[in-house]
Each structure stands twice: as structure tokens, then as C-alpha cells.
Amino acid sequence: MEFVLIAIAILVVALIAGVGLLVNRGRRTTRLDSDAARGTTLTRPPIAPDPTSGATAADRYTGPPTPAAPTGTEPTSPVDLPAEPEPGLVFDTPPPSAGRLIRLRSRLARSQSSLGRGLLTVLAREKLTEDDWEEVEETLLAADVGVAATTQIVNRLRTQSLVLATASGLQLRDLVVRELTAVLGPDLDRTLHTSRHDGRPAVVLVVGVNGAGKTTTVGKIARVLVGDGKSVLLGAADTFRAAAADQLETWGERVGVLTVRGREGGDPASVAFEAVRTGTEAEVDAVLVDTAGRLHTKSGLMDELGKVKRVVEKHGPVDEVLLVLDATTGQNGVVQARVFTEAVEVTGVVLTKLDGTAKGGIVVAVQRELGIPVKLIGLGEGPDDLAPFEPEAFAEALVGNA
Ligand SMILES: Nc1nc2c(ncn2[C@@H]2O[C@H](COP(=O)(O)OP(=O)(O)OP(=O)(O)O)[C@@H](O)[C@H]2O)c(=O)[nH]1
Numbered sequence: 001m002e003f004v005l006i007a008i009a010i011l012v013v014a015l016i017a018g019v020g021l022l023v024n025r026g027r028r029t030t031r032l033d034s035d036a037a038r039g040t041t042l043t044r045p046p047i048a049p050d051p052t053s054g055a056t057a058a059d060r061y062t063g064p065p066t067p068a069a070p071t072g073t074e075p076t077s078p079v080d081l082p083a084e085p086e087p088g089l090v091f092d093t094p095p096p097s098a099g100r101l102i103r104l105r106s107r108l109a110r111s112q113s114s115l116g117r118g119l120l121t122v123l124a125r126e127k128l129t130e131d132d133w134e135e136v137e138e139t140l141l142a143a144d145v146g147v148a149a150t151t152q153i154v155n156r157l158r159t160q161s162l163v164l165a166t167a168s169g170l171q172l173r174d175l176v177v178r179e180l181t182a183v184l185g186p187d188l189d190r191t192l193h194t195s196r197h198d199g200r201p202a203v204v205l206v207v208g209v210n211g212a213g214k215t216t217t218v219g220k221i222a223r224v225l226v227g228d229g230k231s232v233l234l235g236a237a238d239t240f241r242a243a244a245a246d247q248l249e250t251w252g253e254r255v256g257v258l259t260v261r262g263r264e265g266g267d268p269a270s271v272a273f274e275a276v277r278t279g280t281e282a283e284v285d286a287v288l289v290d291t292a293g294r295l296h297t298k299s300g301l302m303d304e305l306g307k308v309k310r311v312v313e314k315h316g317p318v319d320e321v322l323l324v325l326d327a328t329t330g331q332n333g334v335v336q337a338r339v340f341t342e343a344v345e346v347t348g349v350v351l352t353k354l355d356g357t358a359k360g361g362i363v364v365a366v367q368r369e370l371g372i373p374v375k376l377i378g379l380g381e382g383p384d385d386l387a388p389f390e391p392e393a394f395a396e397a398l399v400g401n402a
Pocket of ligand 1: 215
């Protein structure tokens with residue numbers, strides 16, 4: 001009887017070990033060296049062993065493949081070994097970011113039909129009455145453009161009533177595109193600071209409320225940068241939710257970039273610090289740090305965010321603090337944003353889920369009320385559904401074809 005019990009116990013242990021090995025296949029998480037924050041680990045993408053030495057390629061891996069440097073210039077990263085995926089595994093090669101808004105413009109269909117089409121339908125009427133102008137105003141307000149910008153657009157269109165009366169469909173469309181572009185802040189600086197400078201990587205901190213799309217956005221930005229030929233390292237400073245770190249590692253592994261993560265419930269500032277330290281040693285172009293979602297109404301959590309930034313700044317200034325806002329939350333996003341800007345100096349907004357709303361005008365309200373440029377927009381759940389924000393292309397997409 002005893003033998004049977006012992007045999008069963010051995011079988012169970014062997015089974016658990018086998019399942020563990022299968023689950024972890026392809027994921028290499030190693031503890032960082034002794035001066036790393038307690039419990040912080042580094043996940044390397046799965047890559048093939050180097051047959052010429054005892055060490056595996058993973059041991060020597062320092063970043064994703066570096067694109068060929070133009071002749072006469074030095075490569076920016078010390079990568080001496082192109083990362084080769086394990087046999088059967090291939091890193092994704094994301095498309096470059098240029099022109100994405102135009103390619104993804106159909107995702108704005110809901111805003112296009114209610115805002116763009118709505119405006120054109122009213123303005124095309126033969127003689128515009130007071131009721132018609134009220135309808136124009138309501139259309140803009142319903143799309144969350146905001147009161148100030150709505151007044152500006154209506155006033156400018158009214159002064160052009162004579163032009164409107166004789167305009168062709170195409171001229172009318174161009175006029176509406178022009179007026180929408182004007183309120184979208186065409187002159188704001190939307191540069192995403194993700195290039196190495198002063199011998200260190202650019203550091204990007206991503207913040208926002210729960211479920212806004214932060215982790216997804218960090219993953220998408222990593223793909224944009226890899227697609228544009230840059231080397232990246234990810235920091236999973238969302239220690240609140242282990243699944244968020246897993247999610248980020250998966251994004252990283254798909255394009256061959258490293259992820260630094262911490263223990264669940266650990267200190268997010270330590271993880272962020274370690275991520276920047278590791279990225280600096282690996283000489284990557286940019287370190288992207290994901291933070292936990294936090295309610296703007298919880299002052300303790302907002303203080304924690306301030307601490308994460310201060311600790312990271314021990315390495316040097318943070319280059320970008322991107323606030324991720326869910327476009328479907330409408331004007332509430334503006335309220336959230338105001339509180340976040342009090343805790344950390346936000347340098348740009350990423351407006352996600354614009355594909356799922358008819359309120360594309362929220363871009364205008366966010367920028368005007370906060371004075372912070374929208375730098376990127378999320379247009380879907382797909383890995384490459386993130387586009388740099390371009391006012392004119394956005395206005396064109398909202399209005400559609402005449
Ligand atoms: N339709 C659409 N969905 C999006 C977009 N961006 C993110 N999502 C989805 O939004 C959900 C939440 O995204 P996460 O990235 O997990 O959000 P988070 O802010 O990191 O969440 P917490 O860590 O809980 O705070 C996911 O289902 C994403 O696929 C977008 O641009 N469009």
C-alpha cells in the first residue's frame with residue numbers, strides 16, 4: 001500500500017513539473033544581478049543557442065536586431081549578435097508608423113458619420129436658417145468638440161455664409177476640413193521623444209486610469225519603434241497586476257525586446273529604476289515604462305506615481321510622460337487628465353479606442369482644455385492599430401469623401 005502511495009506522489013510531482021516546463025517554453029526570465037531591486041527579473045525573448053560557444057545566444061543577447069546603419073555612421077547599440085528567434089519562432093516585423101492614420105482612417109467611421117457627415121448635410125442646405133446653425137452647433141457638441149471650439153467653428157463658418165451659399169460639394173468639404181484642422185492645433189509640437197541623447201536612452205513613462213489601454217499602448221509603441229528601426233526595452237512597473245506584466249512580456253517577445261518586471265505587489269518605483277538602469281547598460285534607444293492603472297480620485301496612488309517619476313529621474317530627466325485616455329469616456333477624460341497633470345508633468349496624450357466612439361471631437365477638447373498635444377491615437381485592438389496624430393489627416397478622415 002505504501003509503495004502505491006509513494007508511486008502516486010512521484011507521478012503527481014512529475015506531472016506538475018512537466019506542465020510547468022511546457023508553460024514556460026519560450027519564455028526566459030532570469031534574476032538580475034545582486035544589486036538589482038529585490039525580486040526584479042529580466043525577460044529575454046526566446047532565441048536560438050550559439051553553437052560556437054558554451055553560452056546560449058540568450059546569455060549574450062543585448063537587444064533586437066539592429067537595422068543596417070547608413071554607411072559612414074556607427075551603429076547606436078553595441079549589439080554584436082543579431083537576435084535569432086528559436087527554430088520555428090519568428091519575430092514580427094511591424095510596419096513603419098508613417099502614413100498609418102491614412103491607412104486606418106476607416107476606423108473613424110462612427111465619428112465620420114455623425115460628425116463629418118452631419119456637418120456636411122446641414123451646410124449643404126440652400127439657405128442656412130438659425131435652426132440650421134443650431135444643428136451645426138449640436139452636431140459639434142455631440143461629438144465632444146467642446147463649447148469653446150464649437151463657438152469658434154460656428155462663428156468662422158457663419159462669416160463665410162456667402163461662400164457657403166455658392167460652394168460646390170467639394171469646396172464645402174474642403175472648407176469643413178480646414179475649419180476642423182484649425183481647432184485641432186496644427187502647430188502643436190507632437191514629436192515623440194524616443195531617441196538616445198547624452199549617451200543614454202530616452203525614457204517614456206506611460207500613465208492613466210484602469211483599463212484606458214496603457215499596457216496595450218506600450219506594446220504598440222514598442223512595435224512602432226522597432227518598425228522604425230529603434231532598439232527598445234520595456235519596464236513592467238504595473239506590479240499590482242501580474243497579468244499586466246505577462247501581457248507586456250508577450251508584446252516584447254513578439255518583436256524581440258527585453259522586459260524588466262518585478263514581484264507582484266512589489267515597489268513599482270524600483271522596477272522602473274531597474275528598467276532604466278538595464279536599458280542604459282544595454283544602450284537601447286528607448287525605455288518604455290508601463291505603470292499600474294490608478295483612479296485619479298485616490299491621492300495615495302497619485303503620490304505613488306509622483307514617486308515613480310522621481311526615482312526614475314535619478315538616472316536623468318524623463319523624456320516623455322504619456323497620459324493614456326480612453327476616448328469613449330468623453331469629457332470625464334478631461335477631468336482625469338487634469339488630476340494626472342498635477343501629479344506628473346504630462347508631455348503628451350494618447351487617445352485610445354477612437355475606433356469605438358462617435359465622439360472623435362474629444363481630441364479637440366483634450367488639447368484645448370489641457371494645453372497638451374495628442375501625440376498618438378489608438379484605432380483598434382490589433383497590434384499595429386496605433387497612429388501618430390496628424391491634425392489634417394484626422395480632419396480629412398472625419399469628414400470623409402465628398
Ligand atoms: N477598440 C480598441 N480597444 C483598445 C484600444 N486600446 C486598448 N484597447 C483595449 O482596451 C482593453 C484594456 O487595455 P489594457 O492595455 O489592458 O489597459 P490598461 O490601461 O493597461 O489596464 P490596467 O492595467 O487594468 O489599468 C484591452 O481589451 C485592449 O485591447 C484601442 O485603441 N481600440
